[in-house]
Amino acid sequence: MSKLRIGFVGVGGMGQMAHLSNYAVLKDQCEVVALAEPRPQMAQLIAQRYGVPEVYENHLQLIEKAKVDAIVAPQPYRHHPVLISDILRAGIPVLTEKPLCLTVEAGEELVRIGEEKGVLHMIGYHKRSDPAMEYAKKRVDEWKASGACGKMRYIRVTMPPGDWVGGADMPLGTSEPYPAITLEGGPADYTDEQTRMLDSFVNYYIHQVNAIRFFLGESYRLTFGDRAGVLLVGESDSGVTVTLEMAPYSTSAEWHEQVLVAFEQGYVKVELPPPLARQRAGEVTVLMDNGKDEAQHIRPVMPNVSAMRNQAVNFLAAVRGERPAPCAAKEALEDLKLAKDYIDFMIRNR
Known part of the structure; x- marks a missing residue:
C-alpha cells in the first residue's frame, strides 16, 4: 500500500x-507533506513539531505548488463556501469539519461542485467512526435485515452540555491574532437573531441530527419541537419515531452523550466519550429478549482507538477507493435541511 501525500489547510x-495529531502517527498509510497557515509563527511551530516539510501562506498556494493526494481542511464551517470550493474545483479529495456549511443554498453549491468534478468531499462526522x-x-x-428482534421502533439521542474536552492536552499556539476570514451569511429571509439560532443549533447538535440518519439508513422529517429548545421529534420515511434531547440538564465534570436504537424485542445502546478524549472508544450494550429464550445483555469490548483516529483511517481508505466515506457532502446536505426546518418551526411557534 503506497502512502498518501496529505496537505493540511489550517492547523489551529x-x-x-x-x-x-492523528494523521501524523499513521505513518504506514500517509505522510503529511504540506500545510497552509496564514500565521507565520504558528505555521513554523506546527511544521517543526510534526515534521511537515512544506509550508504555505494559504490554501491557493498549497493547491498550486504542493503535490498532494488529499487535503484535510479543519476550517470553521462558515468558511467552507469560500475556501472548500477552491479545493473541490482543483479536483483534490478533501475532509472538512462538520457541518457541510451553514445554509442549504451554500451546501447545494458545494455538493454541485464536488459532483461536477467527481471529487470526494467527506464531512467530519467523527462519531460515525467511533x-x-x-x-x-x-x-x-x-437486525433490520433478519428481523431477529422485530421491527425498529424508536431512536433516541441525548446530548446534554458537558466536558467535551475530556482531559485532552492543549494545542500549540502563538500570540499572533486569528486571521480574518470571510464567513458565510445566514439564509436570505432570516434576521441576525434567527441566523444566530441556526448557527448555534448546527454547531452544537448537527452531529446528533446526523447520527439519527446513520442508524435509520433513511431520511426523516421534523414533527415537533418544544418551545424551550430541549426536544426535537421526527419520523422517518418508514415510520420510525426519533427524538433528540438537546439539553435536558448539564454537567460540568462528565460527558453524557447516548444513542438508543430500539426494536420490538431488543435495543442497541451506545454511550460516547468526550469528543476530544484521547484514544477512547464508546461503550455498547445490546439487549435481546424475544420473550421465549433467555434474555441477553451483550457488552463487547471496544479497541483503544478514538473516533478521530479511526476517522482519519476511514478518510484515507475512501481516498484510496477501498470503501465509501462514512458521510459525504450529499448526505450531509440533508442535515442542513432538517436544521433549517427545525429553526423555521421554532420561529413560527415562539
Whole structure:
C-alpha cells in the first residue's frame, strides 16, 4: 500500500488535536507533506513539531505548488463556501469539519461542485467512526435485515452540555491574532437573531441530527419541537419515531452523550466519550429478549482507538477507493435541511 501525500489547510486548535495529531502517527498509510497557515509563527511551530516539510501562506498556494493526494481542511464551517470550493474545483479529495456549511443554498453549491468534478468531499462526522458506533451500526443493520428482534421502533439521542474536552492536552499556539476570514451569511429571509439560532443549533447538535440518519439508513422529517429548545421529534420515511434531547440538564465534570436504537424485542445502546478524549472508544450494550429464550445483555469490548483516529483511517481508505466515506457532502446536505426546518418551526411557534 503506497502512502498518501496529505496537505493540511489550517492547523489551529481543532486542526491539531482532532486531526493533525492523528494523521501524523499513521505513518504506514500517509505522510503529511504540506500545510497552509496564514500565521507565520504558528505555521513554523506546527511544521517543526510534526515534521511537515512544506509550508504555505494559504490554501491557493498549497493547491498550486504542493503535490498532494488529499487535503484535510479543519476550517470553521462558515468558511467552507469560500475556501472548500477552491479545493473541490482543483479536483483534490478533501475532509472538512462538520457541518457541510451553514445554509442549504451554500451546501447545494458545494455538493454541485464536488459532483461536477467527481471529487470526494467527506464531512467530519467523527462519531460515525467511533468503533462503538461502527459496531452498533453493523448490529442494527443485521437486525433490520433478519428481523431477529422485530421491527425498529424508536431512536433516541441525548446530548446534554458537558466536558467535551475530556482531559485532552492543549494545542500549540502563538500570540499572533486569528486571521480574518470571510464567513458565510445566514439564509436570505432570516434576521441576525434567527441566523444566530441556526448557527448555534448546527454547531452544537448537527452531529446528533446526523447520527439519527446513520442508524435509520433513511431520511426523516421534523414533527415537533418544544418551545424551550430541549426536544426535537421526527419520523422517518418508514415510520420510525426519533427524538433528540438537546439539553435536558448539564454537567460540568462528565460527558453524557447516548444513542438508543430500539426494536420490538431488543435495543442497541451506545454511550460516547468526550469528543476530544484521547484514544477512547464508546461503550455498547445490546439487549435481546424475544420473550421465549433467555434474555441477553451483550457488552463487547471496544479497541483503544478514538473516533478521530479511526476517522482519519476511514478518510484515507475512501481516498484510496477501498470503501465509501462514512458521510459525504450529499448526505450531509440533508442535515442542513432538517436544521433549517427545525429553526423555521421554532420561529413560527415562539
